[in-house]
Amino acid sequence: MKNQHALRIFVLEDDVWYGSMLEHYLSLNPDYEVKRFESSTAFFDQLHERPDVVTLDYSMPDMDGSAVLKKIREVNPDIQVIIISGQEDVGTAISLLKNGAFDYIVKDDDVKDRLWNSLLHLKEIVGLRQEVEQLKEQVGKKYDYSKFLIGKSEVMEKVYGLIEKACKTNITVSISGETGTGKEMVAKAIHYNSERQKKPFVAVNVAAIPKELIESELFGHEKGAFTGAVTRRIGKFEEANSGTLFLDEIGEMDISLQAKLLRVLQEREITRIGGNETVAVNARIIVATHRNLLEEVQQKTFREDLYYRLIGLPLQLPALRERGNDIILLARSFIDLFCKDNGIEKKTLSQEAQQKLLQYTFPGNVRELKSVMELAAVMADAETVLPEHITINTAATVNDLLSKERTLKDFEIHIIQHYLDKYDKDVLLVAKKLDIGKSTIYRMIQAGELSTK
Numbered sequence: 001m002k003n004q005h006a007l008r009i010f011v012l013e014d015d016v017w018y019g020s021m022l023e024h025y026l027s028l029n030p031d032y033e034v035k036r037f038e039s040s041t042a043f044f045d046q047l048h049e050r051p052d053v054v055t056l057d058y059s060m061p062d063m064d065g066s067a068v069l070k071k072i073r074e075v076n077p078d079i080q081v082i083i084i085s086g087q088e089d090v091g092t093a094i095s096l097l098k099n100g101a102f103d104y105i106v107k108d109d110d111v112k113d114r115l116w117n118s119l120l121h122l123k124e125i126v127g128l129r130q131e132v133e134q135l136k137e138q139v140g141k142k143y144d145y146s147k148f149l150i151g152k153s154e155v156m157e158k159v160y161g162l163i164e165k166a167c168k169t170n171i172t173v174s175i176s177g178e179t180g181t182g183k184e185m186v187a188k189a190i191h192y193n194s195e196r197q198k199k200p201f202v203a204v205n206v207a208a209i210p211k212e213l214i215e216s217e218l219f220g221h222e223k224g225a226f227t228g229a230v231t232r233r234i235g236k237f238e239e240a241n242s243g244t245l246f247l248d249e250i251g252e253m254d255i256s257l258q259a260k261l262l263r264v265l266q267e268r269e270i271t272r273i274g275g276n277e278t279v280a281v282n283a284r285i286i287v288a289t290h291r292n293l294l295e296e297v298q299q300k301t302f303r304e305d306l307y308y309r310l311i312g313l314p315l316q317l318p319a320l321r322e323r324g325n326d327i328i329l330l331a332r333s334f335i336d337l338f339c340k341d342n343g344i345e346k347k348t349l350s351q352e353a354q355q356k357l358l359q360y361t362f363p364g365n366v367r368e369l370k371s372v373m374e375l376a377a378v379m380a381d382a383e384t385v386l387p388e389h390i391t392i393n394t395a396a397t398v399n400d401l402l403s404k405e406r407t408l409k410d411f412e413i414h415i416i417q418h419y420l421d422k423y424d425k426d427v428l429l430v431a432k433k434l435d436i437g438k439s440t441i442y443r444m445i446q447a448g449e450l451s452t453k
């Protein structure tokens with residue numbers, strides 16, 4: 001069976017007897033896989049197999065040792081080379097070591113021992129290097145999904161799976177989700193974990209730019225293209241070249257501009273406003289919307305052809321209220337972050353405060369939770385955040401309540417809960433305000449449908 005962690009050694013030695021001796025000797029170590037070559041030509045033919053180490057006879061008849069070393073380093077600088085030389089020549093040895101040889105061993109009586117020790121040393125280095133590579137890979141994974149994006153719920157795990165797929169190719173990604181669910185963060189996670197990570201990530205919020213300016217913002221303009229265009233300006237498409245262009249709130253794009261965007265995406269080139277020259281576009285596109293674009297297509301406010309161009313890999317971000325215990329993970333992380341940034345002592349989240357958070361529907365999603373937790377960290381004087389430190393914007397709850405389709409029973413529960421929250425859990429007052437029997441409320445509390453914490 002092949003030993004996955006074996007050190008792969010190529011022995012390049014024209015002296016058959018000497019080479020066989022080295023091959024036999026090194027093969028005694030079960031952690032070494034040894035291959036022997038008698039000519040440089042045969043050796044270079046097999047170099048694509050990427051040995052970890054080469055033991056190189058300095059005086060090969062078909063190519064001199066320095067040239068072999070140079071060529072190996074050009075092909076793959078990770079391959080370590082141990083020179084084995086018939087003569088002790090300090091000048092040559094130094095020059096070879098300077099040029100990247102790992103060791104220089106003279107063919108004398110000690111050659112086997114020295115080679116053995118040198119390889120042990122090297123194996124340690126190669127092992128460490130592999131370990132570093134593996135750790136880097138793990139850190140890389142952690143970087144995107146746990147440092148940036150917090151959440152372990154099943155729904156978020158699915159999102160991570162899609163992000164991983166999106167990172168591997170240039171496919172257009174369309175992210176949808178309510179406001180504050182982390183659409184921009186996801187777009188960044190994709191960019192910074194894709195091959196384009198070292199190139200620019202350029203975000204444009206389509207809704208935030210006046211209609212008249214968006215075209216020049218995206219495609220740029222030439223000097224004098226319109227009043228106020230005093231200099232030539234490149235647009236976001238050009239700025240994001242080789243990188244990623246994130247078009248946020250794409251559903252807000254004016255229908256006439258949609259036609260222009262479609263043309264750019266089809267032809268992969270832009271023309272700056274007022275210009276004739278075309279410029280190739282190589283930006284990866286990620287779009288986001290809080291709207292249901294398919295509905296917009298049906299209502300003819302979004303072009304169907306553009307919709308199909310942009311849909312690519314659809315990634316639906318769940319609302320915070322669908323992420324279960326992620327609310328607590330996020331809440332804790334926001335408190336920690338806030339305390340750290342402001343140099344105040346760490347605070348913990350009491351059980352009751354956690355319950356209060358879990359009962360709220362967070363229409364503003366993660367963004368809202370973040371500001372609620374920052375305020376809570378300020379309000380809590382001691383080291384524990386209690387329910388009274390958590391200020392929930394009840395007006396938003398009503399809006400959210402009515403904007404969602406629910407069963408009548410669900411509406412009932414949410415409305416009564418909203419009133420209980422608003423009136424400090426005063427059941428009698430709530431019963432009076434809603435004109436319902438207090439026993440109805442008590443029964444629902446007992447059934448666990450309502451909370452008085």
Ligand SMILES: Nc1ncnc2c1ncn2[C@@H]1O[C@H](COP(=O)(O)OP(=O)(O)OP(=O)(O)O)[C@@H](O)[C@H]1O
Binds near residue numbers: 150182183290
């Ligand atoms: N999973 C997450 N982990 C940590 N922080 C998050 C997460 N999701 C969102 N956030 C934070 O919530 C805030 C809102 O995120 P972001 O701006 O990405 O949301 P959005 O969906 O793009 O919002 P909008 O719809 O308003 O454009 C940011 O401060 C972001 O750092």
